[in-house]
Amino acid sequence: MPDAVPSGFESLAASRAYFTQESMLAVETRKRKLFIGLPRETSLQENRICLTPEAVKHLVESGHEILLESGAGEPSKYSDHEYSEAGATIAYSQKEVFEADIILKVAPATYDEMEFLRNGQTLISALQFGSLTAEYMTALLRKKINAISFELIKDPSGARPVVRAMSEIAGSTVMLVAAEYLARSNEGKGIILGGITGVPPSQVVILGAGTVAEYAARAASGLGAEVKVFDNHLYKLRRLKQNLGQPQLYTSTLDTFALQQQIRRADVVIGALNPEEGRIPFMVSEEVVSQMSPGSVIIDVSIDQGGCFATSEMTSHSKPVFRKYDVIHYCVPNIASRVPRTATNALSNIFTPILQEISQHGGINEVLFTNEHFRSGVYVYKGSLTNASIARRFNMRYKELALMIAVRN
Numbered sequence: 001m002p003d004a005v006p007s008g009f010e011s012l013a014a015s016r017a018y019f020t021q022e023s024m025l026a027v028e029t030r031k032r033k034l035f036i037g038l039p040r041e042t043s044l045q046e047n048r049i050c051l052t053p054e055a056v057k058h059l060v061e062s063g064h065e066i067l068l069e070s071g072a073g074e075p076s077k078y079s080d081h082e083y084s085e086a087g088a089t090i091a092y093s094q095k096e097v098f099e100a101d102i103i104l105k106v107a108p109a110t111y112d113e114m115e116f117l118r119n120g121q122t123l124i125s126a127l128q129f130g131s132l133t134a135e136y137m138t139a140l141l142r143k144k145i146n147a148i149s150f151e152l153i154k155d156p157s158g159a160r161p162v163v164r165a166m167s168e169i170a171g172s173t174v175m176l177v178a179a180e181y182l183a184r185s186n187e188g189k190g191i192i193l194g195g196i197t198g199v200p201p202s203q204v205v206i207l208g209a210g211t212v213a214e215y216a217a218r219a220a221s222g223l224g225a226e227v228k229v230f231d232n233h234l235y236k237l238r239r240l241k242q243n244l245g246q247p248q249l250y251t252s253t254l255d256t257f258a259l260q261q262q263i264r265r266a267d268v269v270i271g272a273l274n275p276e277e278g279r280i281p282f283m284v285s286e287e288v289v290s291q292m293s294p295g296s297v298i299i300d301v302s303i304d305q306g307g308c309f310a311t312s313e314m315t316s317h318s319k320p321v322f323r324k325y326d327v328i329h330y331c332v333p334n335i336a337s338r339v340p341r342t343a344t345n346a347l348s349n350i351f352t353p354i355l356q357e358i359s360q361h362g363g364i365n366e367v368l369f370t371n372e373h374f375r376s377g378v379y380v381y382k383g384s385l386t387n388a389s390i391a392r393r394f395n396m397r398y399k400e401l402a403l404m405i406a407v408r409n
Contacts, residue, residue: 032362034064034355037100038088039113040072045317046107047075047340048347050124053086055348059355060087069097076340102364104351107334111139119144119383122364124351126151127379128333129275130304131314134394137385144383146364152387153354153377164211165346169336171215171272174299175223177335178204178268181297181321181328188328189267189295194223201226205262207282207308208272209236209251212301214243216270221246228262230254231273232281254282264291271300271308279306286310294326304333369405381405 036059038051049072051059056066066088070080080090091097098116103109105125109117117123127149140147150162179193182202195201204220206213209231217240220227228250231237237251252258263269263284269292273280280302289298289311300312311324315331317338322329336343354374361367368375379387384399391398 032359034059034359035101036064036066036355037091037097037103038066038068038072039094039097039103039105040069041075041105041107042113043107043110045337046334047317047337048106048334048343049073049076049078049340050104050106050344050347050351052344052348053078053082053088055352056083056088057086058352062356062359064355064359065089065100067091067097067100069094073344076344078341078344102355102358104355106337106347108136109140111136114139114143117143117145120146122146122148124148124150124377128304129390130302130306130333132390132393134396137390137394137396140380141383141385145380146378146382147380148377149379150351150377152379154373156373158373161350162347165350166336166343167211168215169339169343169346170301171212172219173335173338174212174216174270174301175204175219175268177320177330177338178220178270178297178299179223181330182267182295187295188297189293191267193220193268194225196224202267203262203265204228204268204270205230205259205266206270206272207231207254207259207284208270208274208302209233209240210272210274212272213270214240216272217249218244220268221249225268226250228252228266230259230262259284260288263288264293266292266296268297268299269309271298271302271312273302273308275302275305280308282308284309289327290325292325292327295328297328297330299330301335303331307331365405368401375401375405 038049060066068083068088069091073083084090095116102122108125108128109123123145153162155161182188182191182193191202193202202225204225204227206216206229209229213229217227217229229240230252232254241247241249273282289309298309300307300309302308303312303314312329312331314333317332320330320332358364358367361370378401379390381401381404385391385396386399386401388398
């Protein structure tokens, strides 16, 4: 019997074109593998590093690549072996570690390090506005990179987490420094920081009522010193009293006469004013410093922003103090580096989630487009200056970062 010829309807029914078929939904995978370089710090006796071995292990297990310059963790008492065991690749030259896409370091890039930077890289580091020069900015802009100042990075609450963490460390440390130099009979007054029965307490004056001041005042008060805090922002003074739980704490605005009187009598003066519009809002004159008693101690925590005292000059951990008018000046810009392991742990707790966030969004450009708080740290984008304060300071041209990102390719 001859084969039956299928009808037109049967042919249509047999055609796969008319069957309901599964359709693959396009799912965008935005997560991006990061290549992060951790150079060994070479400037200003910087002892910190941005990531602990534990943080490196977490990032490597998340699929990221970490390149660490040999010896980078040693000042914080972390060995190459610990980082290698955590999954990092150890580089034995500065040039090699700068091949990474993201360079994460503490101190600003030196001119020598700038030679290794290439078009499109991202540098995340401190900027240290107080020592910044137009020549430095011009050299950095020529490299056509993205540069992010971690002092300027904000969290969703609007706070600056790196500044907060380092300020807590600095505030706790400065009183230990003050006690050390104040007690040295051959250099300081030979007195204890604080007070004992029958002996008047030492006098501590603090300029500023921010995080450094809070932790310094807590330490000084705990030792029994008489603390006086000056700041022009009454809400900061009020908050400081509440945080310390000391409603009787002496506080005042930066009234010139009252402040000068207290500085002349002080055993220790801490300069911890925050910059406003890129400048320290108040400076103690050389004349007032000259009237302080011999062996008194000045600690200028704001030295990296220009300083609070006319007599301040930047110092380092190897030579931390100098004397002027027989007053001991401690003007080290990276006080937190005095306790590098604690500081490294604090930095690592901040940068690990930031790097994960960059990865989740698909890279630096994408995270800047979606996260305004992270955008606040950018001062160079694709080789263009994007920070208005720096532009005004050096009379340089700048571009609005939000506009650049809005028209990104």
